[in-house]
Amino acid sequence: MPDSTSTPRSTSLRTSLVLRILLPLAVVVSAAAVLAVMGLEREVEARMQDEVELVARALRLPLTHAMELDRPGTVDRALRSALEIRRVYGVNVYGPEGEDIASFGEGWPGEPPERLTEMAAEGQRLGEYGSAGGRRVYSYFIPLADSWGRSLGVLQVTRRRRDIDDSIQRIRRQSAGLLFLGFAAVGVLILRGHHRVIGGPLDRLRESMARVRQGDRDHRAGDGGPRELAEVAVAFNAMLTAMEGAESELAARRRDEVELRRKLAHAEKLAAVGELASGVAHELGSPLSVIDGRAQRMLRRLPHPGVGPSLGDGLGAIRGQVRRMEGIVRQLLDFGRGETGTRIPTPVAGMVLRAVSAAAPEAEERDVRIRTRGPRPGPSLTLDARRMEEAVTNLVRNACQACGSQGGEVRVGWDEQEGEVRIEVEDDGPGIPPEIGSRIFEPFFTTKPTGQGTGLGLAVVHGIVDAHGGRVEVDRSPLGGARFRILLPRAAGESDAGARDG
Known part of the structure; x- marks a missing residue:
């Protein structure tokens, strides 16, 4: 399986730029330059040939005048003056019959007299390349005639081909040098521009991707550079943001799934325990009734001759324990019941006060003061x-028991905040240790000594509140003990008794 982090085997953008843009541009420009140089070479060659022709024309008039007057010295001086021009390699004058009249420099030996005679007779002008003294030369032939048009001969002006070739080579070298410098300058400008405009932003974008790949999910790429690269950076950042949102959503769903599974497992556990508790309660109910009834009938027969007072005390103790077991059975039945009964609009204040009244005997027995606060009738x-009411009674009784045997204070309050009705019960007891805070609503969990609690009171409270769509919270009370808070949502269609009563 290929490594997703490995570099793909492909050419870089810079190399592609050179191969696909700069190189084809170089080929096209080079071809155009070659064609231009070739045209320039032809123009230079034609210009240098024209220079030879101009020299020949310049010599034609004085030579013709000197030959008409038969002045050989003037002819020689004219020919020598032509040689002083460095561009002239040789000067020759031929007579009408092709005979050599005067020669300076290196001419074009071996020219047939018949051809020279023909050019002199016909007045032809001719320029051509040939060889003189083992060197390539260019010669221009121009006929000479007197003022009456009679042929006097032919003038030959020769120039070395090397002069022309040197000029052409110099043009080629200069053109090649300029072309190379031009390509080098263009290449440098293109590559530098690529680095500044494209390479730099791409490097920064690649660094941003590397940082994200290494785990820096909060990093975002800069949006500098050309518009297209800025759009890529913006799209990359949007992708990261979308990925973060998707990951957060996925993590939230996983947490919800874990919490749902936990609640489902807890609900199944509570259902199983509730079913067991309900079955045990039903099985214990009848035997306990029989025991209590028999003990009561035996007590009615006392005093009986031969029966001491200790028997009566024992029967009273039996009935007391039976009542205690019946209380446990009621708790088991309440825990196993699960579902609530008929729901009707109920003023919260009245319900809470009834619960406080139900717990008042235990508060008086323990010398605990119960203080209430809240709007009446309230929500x-x-x-x-x-x-x-049973759930609130359980909380108030637990609060009284938490105050201990030396007395204490319990506060019960109710109000409405942010669409929820809140019922609070707090005490000044020792509070709930943090390490067991998550277990206090589990069935049969208790911190009381053996025989003083079943561990079902708070489990029953949690079940009743949960069946009403609410929740139970616990924290530290300003009194120093525990504070239990029942939060019930206000459902649609519910009325506010306080509002009705004005």
């Missing part, structure tokens, strides 16, 4: 009043 909720 009204549609709920199973009997079961919710």
Whole structure:
């Protein structure tokens, strides 16, 4: 399987730029330059040939005048003056019959007299390349005639081919040098421009991708550079943001799934325990009733001759333990019941005060003061009043028990905030240790000594509140003990008794 982090085997953008743009441009420009140089070479060659022709024309008139007057010295001086021009390699004058009249420099030996005679007779002008003294030369022939048009001969002006070739080679070298410098300058400009405009932003974008790949998910690429690269950077950042959102959403879904599974497992556990508790309660109910009834009938027969007072005390103790077991059975039945009964609009204040009254005997027994606070009648909720009253009663009794045997204070309050009805019960006892805070609502979990609690009270409270769509929270009370808070949502269609009563 290929490594996703490895560099793909392909040419770089710079190399592609050179191969696909600069190189084809060089080929096209070079071809155009070659054609231009070739045209320039032809123009230079024609110009240098024209120079030879101009020299010949310049010599023609004085030579013709000197030959008409038969002045050989003047002819020689004219020919020598032509040689002083460095561009002239040789000067020759031929008579009408092709005979050599005067020669200076290196001419064109071996020219047939018949051809020279023909050029002199016909007045032809001719320029051509040939060889003189083992060197390539260019010669221009121009006929000479007197003022009456009679042929006097032919003038030959010769120039070395090397002069022409040197000029052409110099043009080629200069053109090649300029072309190379031009290509070098263009290449440098293109590559430098590529680095500044494209390479730099791409390097920064690649560095940003590397940082993200290494785990820096909060990093974002800069949007500098050309518009197209800036759009790529913006799209890259948008992709990272979308990925973060997707990952957050996925993590949230996973957390929700874990929490849902935990709640489902807890609900299944509670259902199993509730079913077991309900079955045990039903099985214990009848035997306990029989035991209590028999003990009560035996107590009615006392005093009986031969029976001491200790028997009566024992029977009273039996009935006391039976009542305690019946209380446990009721808790088991309440825990196993699960579902709530008929729900009706109920003023919260009245329901809470009834719960406080139900717990008042235990508070008086323990010398605990119960203080209440809240609007009356206050908000009204549609709920199973009997079961919710039972839940609040359990919390108040637990608070009284937490205060200990030396007395204490319990506060019970209710109000409405942000669409929720809140019922609080707090005490000044020792509070709940943080290490067991997550277990206090588990069935049969208790911190009381053996025989003083079943561990079902808070589990019953949690079940009743959860069946009403609410929740139970616990934290530290300003009094120093624990504070339990029941939060119930205000459902649509519920009324506010306080509002009705003005």
